[in-house]
Amino acid sequence: MRGAVMDAGRTLAMGQDEAVGGGRPSVEAPFGKALARLGQSRPDIVGLTADLGKYTDILPFRDAFPERFFNVGMAEQNLVAVAAGLARTGKVPFATTYGVFATRRAYDFVAIALAHSNLNVKIVAGLPGLTTGYGGTHQAIEDLALMRMIPGLTVIDPCDATEIEAATEAIAEHRGPVYMRLLRASVPVVFEPGYIFEIGKARHLREGSDVGIISTGFMTERALDAADALRKQGISASVLHVPTIKPFDAEAVTEFSASVDRIVTTENHVVVGGLASLVVETLFDAGIAKKVTRIGLPDRYIECGAVPTLQARYGLTTEAIVAKIAALN
Structure with missing residues (x-):
C-alpha cells in the first residue's frame, strides 16, 4: 500500500485536518523546498526515492534538477545501496522513503553499506510514529530505537517546518550518514525564522x-x-x-x-x-x-x-x- 492507494487528493499522513499545529501557520513541503534551494549552490547533492517522491516531498528538488534525481522503484535495500554508490563517487545523496521501509526493510544496508563505511548519505523518512492511519505496516513507531543502535549514524526528529528546513541545511553540511524523520505536506510553524539548529544540541x-x-x-x-x-x-x-x-x-x-x-x-x-x-x-x-x-x-x-x-x-x-x-x- 503505497502512493497509489493514498492518492485521493492528499495523503492522510499529514493532511490539513491532521496537521500538528492547530491554528498555527504552516509551510508546504519544507524539506523539498529547502533541498531545492541547496541544490542551486550544491551540484554534489542528488535526490533519490523508492517510488515515494510525491509522498516524501522531494518533488521540488526533482522538478528543479531532474538530471540529479533517481527513482529506484519499490526497493528500499536498493535505494540505500545506490545512495551508497553515489556517495563513493563524491555525491551527497538524499534518499527518501517511509520510515518503516528505511528501517525494517533496509536496516542491514543502512548499518553496513552506510554507517560501517561512514558514507555521506542522508535518509529522510516519512510517516514517523503516529502520523498515518494505515496501521502497523506504515507507522514507524520504533524507528528511533532501531536507528540509534547503529554506530556512527546521526538521528534527528525535527519539530516543525522551520526546524526541518534548518536541519536539512545542517545535515547537508554534516559529513556522515544521517537518518532524519520527516513531517510532510502542510507542516506547522512553531519556531520563528532565524531559529538555529545544531546537530547534537538540545x-x-x-x-x-x-x-x-x-x-x-x-x-x-x-x-x-x-x-x-x-x-x-x-x-x-x-x-x-x-x-x-x-x-x-x-x-x-x-x-x-x-x-x-x-x-x-x-x-x-x-x-x-x-x-x-x-x-x-x-x-x-x-x-x-x-x-x-x-x-x-x-x-x-x-x-x-x-x-x-x-x-x-x-x-x-x-x-x-x-x-x-x-x-x-
Whole structure:
C-alpha cells in the first residue's frame, strides 16, 4: 500500500485536518523546498526515492534538477545501496522513503553499506510514529530505537517546518550518514525564522520550576502548548526540546533535570528505546535519582484509523500531556 492507494487528493499522513499545529501557520513541503534551494549552490547533492517522491516531498528538488534525481522503484535495500554508490563517487545523496521501509526493510544496508563505511548519505523518512492511519505496516513507531543502535549514524526528529528546513541545511553540511524523520505536506510553524539548529544540541525553550518536559519531534509543539495550559492551573513547566536523538545532548538533559522537581518525556514513538530510554540512561549515568513519567506510544502495534482519533486514544495530544502532568501534582 503505497502512493497509489493514498492518492485521493492528499495523503492522510499529514493532511490539513491532521496537521500538528492547530491554528498555527504552516509551510508546504519544507524539506523539498529547502533541498531545492541547496541544490542551486550544491551540484554534489542528488535526490533519490523508492517510488515515494510525491509522498516524501522531494518533488521540488526533482522538478528543479531532474538530471540529479533517481527513482529506484519499490526497493528500499536498493535505494540505500545506490545512495551508497553515489556517495563513493563524491555525491551527497538524499534518499527518501517511509520510515518503516528505511528501517525494517533496509536496516542491514543502512548499518553496513552506510554507517560501517561512514558514507555521506542522508535518509529522510516519512510517516514517523503516529502520523498515518494505515496501521502497523506504515507507522514507524520504533524507528528511533532501531536507528540509534547503529554506530556512527546521526538521528534527528525535527519539530516543525522551520526546524526541518534548518536541519536539512545542517545535515547537508554534516559529513556522515544521517537518518532524519520527516513531517510532510502542510507542516506547522512553531519556531520563528532565524531559529538555529545544531546537530547534537538540545534547546531550552521554556523556563519552569515544578516539572520539566523533555520532548522531541512534533511533541515539542504540544509540550509548549501544555506548558501554557498548565501555567493557568498554577503549575510551572519547563520545556527542553531534543531534536537530535543521536548524538544525544546528555549534558543539556542533566542540567535541565537538576533544575526541576520531576521529569516528563513526550515522544511520537514507543516509550521503549527512544527519547524516554535515553533520558533515563542519562540520569542513571549522572547519578541523578528522579522520577520520570513517560508519554508516548505503548509497546504494541497500533491499529488503523483516523490520525486525530488515534493520537487522542494514545495520549499524543496537548490535553493528554496536561492531564498527565496535572495528575502528578
